[in-house]
Amino acid sequence: MSDQSYLAWPFLEDSHRSLAREVSDWAAARFEADGFYDHADVDADCAAIRAALGEAGIVRNAVPAAFGGIHERLDVRSLCLIREHLAYRSGLADFVFAMQGLGSGAISLFGSSDQQQAWLPGTGTGKLCAAFALTEPDAGSDVAAISTRAELDGDHYAISGEKTFISNGGIADFYVVFARTGEADGARGLSAIIVPATTPGLEVVERIETIAPHPLARLRFDKCRVPVTHRIGEGGSGFRIAMGTLDVFRSTVGAAALGFARRALDEATARARRRNLFGAPLADLPGVQTQLAEMAMDIDAAALLIYRAAWTKDQGAARVTREAAMAKLYATEAAQRAIDTAVQIFGGLGVTKGSVPEALYREIRALRIYEGASEVQKLVIARTHLAETTP
Incomplete structure (x- = not known):
């Protein structure tokens, strides 16, 4: 770097x-x-x-x-x-x-x-x-729409439903599963429950292949019984637990995007210096210099937002919802722009399998979706802003 x-x-x-x-x-x-x-x-x-x-x-x-x-x-x-x-x-x-x-x-x-x-x-x-099992076929960004149910059966929960796009699905030793336990409607009726991977009734239905190689799976729970002692926190606190966990880790998604973007800038810079066009290095062309400048500026801006959010949380802030959303949104979108620019500077080699820009192009795309898509982050930022400002 x-x-x-x-x-x-x-x-x-x-x-x-x-x-x-x-x-x-x-x-x-x-x-x-x-x-x-x-x-x-x-x-x-x-x-x-x-x-x-x-x-x-x-x-x-x-x-x-x-x-x-x-x-x-x-x-x-x-x-x-x-x-x-x-x-x-x-x-x-x-x-x-x-x-x-x-x-x-x-x-x-x-x-x-x-x-x-x-x-x-x-x-x-x-x-x-470890694995975090939140997303369902009909419930991703809208966590309150989760339909997987965990019904009390003596001193156990019987979990039934499906989860999809679960990272580490199929290789995890345990899953933190978010399910509806019925304390209330909507978000207030969810709980977080630890489910060991060997629990009867838990089935890996499908392994999901994506453009970047990561282990993902669709899971099915068929009256999967786990002790009530595996519930994290109070019944009905699942939404708060999910949001509190994402509050910590959402900034780190931006940090991963930042790492991809820094690699893209380094690769593009090296390419522009060694590749000649019309008798001079690409790096001498004002258009390419402008591209590199925009990449560098986006990277610094993303880093400032990421480490502002992380520092704020580490200083003891109860929630950093707004700061983390800004960090994740800006860093992932900026990294997409930077990597696309690197591909352009590389030309044909940038879309050739086996090149770093091509791999980065596949890696970055999912970060704009998981742990809250970019569009959802904008809603989070706007709603927080509106709640914190005087009419």
Whole structure:
């Protein structure tokens, strides 16, 4: 990563700067130039990367210190820096780390001590694979529309319904499942429940292939029985838990996009310097200089929004809904623009399978959708703004 001057910004501390260098060096050594390719067996690659992240101690940042982590509570700036530097080298490595954090995030933030002790130490070492099961065929951005039901049956819940586009689906050891438990209508009638992957009645119906190689699946629950003690928090608190978890991890999606964008700028800059057109390097053309300038400006603006949101959360803010939405929205949209520009500068090579710009182009697209599509982020920002301003 050529430009690391942002590490001197006051949003970050010396421990963050050391972490950034550590992760950057680790990722460069492990993936070299081919981190976006050779994923013939995605499941096996995810397992290998997760084990390596665990051995390096990097994934410890995804759980609290009391359960083997680094920080007393999740440090959002650390999560962002790790995702940024992993994404620069490998989209799959970023995915693996992100899902260890998001998949167990509800337990870290809202779980009981017994639940945390049962699931977090293994997650922090990479021995357990975590998943966050929220999306359904007819309920994505509209969480209140979830129809999967968890009905009380003695001291157990019997869960029935479907989830789809579940990251780590089919390879996870446990899922945090959001289901309707009936305390009230809409958002107030949802609960978060930990479901071990081996629970009878849980079936992986379909593995979903996407343009970037990540393990995704459609899950079916058929009277899948889990103890009531697996419910996280109070009954009916699922919506609050989901939003609180996304509040922490949404900024990190922007950080992953930032890593992709930085790689795009570095690749485009190198290409513009070595490629000659009409007897001179592309980099001498005013049009190309304008493109590079716009990429660099977008990257700095995205970084400022991301680390503003992360710093605000780390300072103890109860919610950073507006800040995280801005960070996620701007960074993912800006990264899409930067990567498209890199493809254009590369010309035909930019759309050739096996080139870094082509891989980045496939990697970035999903980030504008998951954990709240760009259009939803605009609604969140507008509604927060309206609620905070005087008529």
